[in-house]
Amino acid sequence: MDHKATAARNVLAQILADETAEPKALPLSLLEGITKNFSDELEIGRGGFAVVYKGELDDKEVAVKRLSKAYMHETEFDREIECLMRAKHKNVVRFLGYCDDRQRNMERYDEKLIMADVNQRLFCFEYIPKGSLDKYISTTI
Numbered sequence: 001m002d003h004k005a006t007a008a009r010n011v012l013a014q015i016l017a018d019e020t021a022e023p024k025a026l027p028l029s030l031l032e033g034i035t036k037n038f039s040d041e042l043e044i045g046r047g048g049f050a051v052v053y054k055g056e057l058d059d060k061e062v063a064v065k066r067l068s069k070a071y072m073h074e075t076e077f078d079r080e081i082e083c084l085m086r087a088k089h090k091n092v093v094r095f096l097g098y099c100d101d102r103q104r105n106m107e108r109y110d111e112k113l114i115m116a117d118v119n120q121r122l123f124c125f126e127y128i129p130k131g132s133l134d135k136y137i138s139t140t141i
């Protein structure tokens, strides 16, 4: 692992260890690394607009929520980060960081080469073990 990757891991480990630490911007390479490139074996759930993966950070775990590409525009994403940063409560899953990665890729479309903007947006939260609460709630009357 290179120096930059180690530094990024340390930043996330420090946020996780210090409950008063503010969430930070995290590099895509870190979130790819700790989820084994978003591998199926580390998928822990799916919602309406995201797939959630377990991220392995040495002996600790985090949840990495990868938003579907079409889902959020920049302003909505910014507002969501602001809300998540304000929502600090013992009963609310702790928000650790976010990633807004942009890359320009040359891609073939209709036999033409086109420069396409590829955005990846992700959130990182503390990992809550034992699955979703709905599994534990009985609906029998």
Ligand SMILES: Nc1ncnc2c1ncn2[C@@H]1O[C@H](COP(=O)(O)OP(=O)(O)OP(=O)(O)O)[C@@H](O)[C@H]1O
Binding pocket: 044, 045, 046, 047, 048, 049, 050, 051, 052, 063, 065, 093, 125, 126, 127, 128, 129, 131, 132
């Ligand atoms: N921090 C977390 N720790 C552990 N598992 C999580 C965490 N966040 C989400 N999950 C798992 O991933 C699933 C999907 O979560 P996600 O937040 O994308 O959707 P949701 O809250 O179920 O629905 P919605 O699409 O309305 O937000 C959850 O049901 C849960 O099982």
